[in-house]
Amino acid sequence: FELERLGVHESVDAVFPPAELTDLLADLPIDVAVVDDDGIDDCDAVVTLAYREAFLELDWIHSIQAGFDRFPRDVLEDHDVILTNSAGIHDRTIGETVAGYLLMFSRRLHDYVANQQQRRWERPEWDDAFTLPGSTACVVGTGTLGSGVAETLGALGVHMTGVRRSGDPVPGFDEAYANDRLLEAIGDADFVIVTVPLTDETHHLFDADAFDAMRDDAYFVNVARGSVVDEPALIDALEAGELAGAALDVFEEEPLPEDSPLWGMDELIVSPHAAAYTRDYFRDVGEIVRENVERLETGAEFHNRVV
Ligand code: NDP
Numbered sequence: 001f002e003l004e005r006l007g008v009h010e011s012v013d014a015v016f017p018p019a020e021l022t023d024l025l026a027d028l029p030i031d032v033a034v035v036d037d038d039g040i041d042d043c044d045a046v047v048t049l050a051y052r053e054a055f056l057e058l059d060w061i062h063s064i065q066a067g068f069d070r071f072p073r074d075v076l077e078d079h080d081v082i083l084t085n086s087a088g089i090h091d092r093t094i095g096e097t098v099a100g101y102l103l104m105f106s107r108r109l110h111d112y113v114a115n116q117q118q119r120r121w122e123r124p125e126w127d128d129a130f131t132l133p134g135s136t137a138c139v140v141g142t143g144t145l146g147s148g149v150a151e152t153l154g155a156l157g158v159h160m161t162g163v164r165r166s167g168d169p170v171p172g173f174d175e176a177y178a179n180d181r182l183l184e185a186i187g188d189a190d191f192v193i194v195t196v197p198l199t200d201e202t203h204h205l206f207d208a209d210a211f212d213a214m215r216d217d218a219y220f221v222n223v224a225r226g227s228v229v230d231e232p233a234l235i236d237a238l239e240a241g242e243l244a245g246a247a248l249d250v251f252e253e254e255p256l257p258e259d260s261p262l263w264g265m266d267e268l269i270v271s272p273h274a275a276a277y278t279r280d281y282f283r284d285v286g287e288i289v290r291e292n293v294e295r296l297e298t299g300a301e302f303h304n305r306v307v
Contacts, residue, residue, distance in 0.1 A: 007035035007043035011050035091148025101247035133157030138189035141196030198225035211237035
């Protein structure tokens, strides 16, 4: 297709100012402009966070997220719309965020921050704090996110196991399991970290059986998508003391409703679907878009093509 005008949809504003990206791409031999819903008609392609039905008239959509569960893939295919995503850029951000969650739990930092709000000088119980070397983290989904987590936690001395469909070894992981051995893999771990895409196969992958299989002193971390987890089952397990705690970046309903019991639980860290945020986000997305504009010129297959 002919690419003359690329829109940066205003919905990306939730993650970075759209004009940062248009400035970055200003040297491309095409028109790049920030567009709202009314401006979509004038474009051939769009870089976006949100999905709009009007995008079906375009030739190419680039999602600034790695997850593409918000896009109707069958419908896009029927309309001959190409969809590319931003997989491959979130390894370091997610790895550091997850390392942060684990260090907050092990070094009790979340308690000190909470106490500080109330000017309270309170030390932990003698056996609450621990160190990470020697502990095991099981990462479910060994792609970009999972590998970034393994690299960061591996450097902190954590023994890394991974779960993926094939079970083949992955660099950075000490052991890999096929997903039919999920319960066995998570049953051994001090930390279980979810980094799989949301698909029909992974919807509610973490249900009551999975939380049953986990140790009572294990922490659960979800930086993937809310619906990979049966959230009421997680809440039940936490309330029953069947898990030590959880760090959650994603939820079945976002923003997390004010009346969710998750807000008020001890040993629970809530982050607002921001684990991959970085001031360099627009640069990382820009590189993928630039690469694909160049590939379009040379007729090469798009990088990160999903549909
Ligand atoms: P990748 O495609 O790089 O990795 C996904 C991995 O999951 C693959 O390695 C795949 O391995 C594995 N996988 C797929 N299906 C299954 C399954 N049924 N059971 C076990 N493993 C499976 O994606 P990313 O790492 O970039 O992103 C993963 C997801 O994380 C995204 O889809 C998105 O939803 C979420 N995300 C969340 C962010 C946040 O802000 N919190 C930021 C970025 C992403 P194999 O093929 O071997 O099975």
